[in-house]
Amino acid sequence: MSSFSSEPDGIRPRLTDLRNELLRLHKTLLDSESASYDHDIARIRSRGQLLELVLHDPWFAWLHELSELVVLIDEALDAKEPAITPADAERFLAQARELVAPAEGGGEFRRHYLEALQRDPNVVMAHSQAMKVLASMG
Secondary structure, X not given: OOOOOOOXXXXXXXXXXXXXXXXXXXXXXXXXXXXXXXHXXXXXXXXXXXXXXHHHOHHHHHHHHHHHHHHHHHHHHHOOOOOOOHHHHHHHHHHHHHHOOOOOXXXXXXXXXXXXXXXXXXXXXXXXXXXXXXXXXX
């Protein structure tokens, strides 16, 4: 039995927890990448410049996959109809687990994620917290 089908009334709060944890991880990764960009490429002088870089600069492009997953979960949580099914929730959970499994050969996001884990202890802490949340979801 899937973790979400055993608690159909708990789908929305548990998906919200997953979304919030992925958003915290995204913020930590964004902070880490911003610091690296600042150090390696050029000084980021404003939040507006950072937003432009995040949206359009290849340096930050790998983060879009995590951003898109958060947006998909948000859209599912915001939709009145159709209701979120246990299968939908399981799909989001599986995507999150695959995404935060760092690997050299696992696609652009996972490769950059591994590099961030090796470079920044804040990313390690955020990853650890995300793994706890994912583990608690069965």
